[in-house]
Amino acid sequence: MEPVRTCVGCKQRATNLLRIVAISGNLTPDPQNRFAGRGARLHLSTSCLRLAIERKAFGRAFKSQVQFEVGAVSQYVEQAETMLANK
Numbered sequence: 001m002e003p004v005r006t007c008v009g010c011k012q013r014a015t016n017l018l019r020i021v022a023i024s025g026n027l028t029p030d031p032q033n034r035f036a037g038r039g040a041r042l043h044l045s046t047s048c049l050r051l052a053i054e055r056k057a058f059g060r061a062f063k064s065q066v067q068f069e070v071g072a073v074s075q076y077v078e079q080a081e082t083m084l085a086n087k
Contacts, residue, residue, distance in 0.1 A: 005041040008057040009048030017041035018077070022062045026069045029076040038062055042073070044080040049073065 004013050019030040019039040030039060040061035042048055049070070052058060058068050 007043045007048055008040045008061050009052035020073055025066050027073045029073055044077055049077050
């Protein structure tokens, strides 16, 4: 049985969430779940990403007060959302 995780943006439970890890203050997408350490989960949706940023959910998820750089995650989510829309 696959664990049910919660999106840090919309707080909805789902099994198909993108894992995000923090590496040196940068948020990095981890679609293969290979990076070590604490991870946060997010829907492949710019609206969920926006909600997570507005609520400072990444800081809580990673138990850190650091201001995270979200550029790589933002780009990944936008590309994935575009690919899903074109199917």
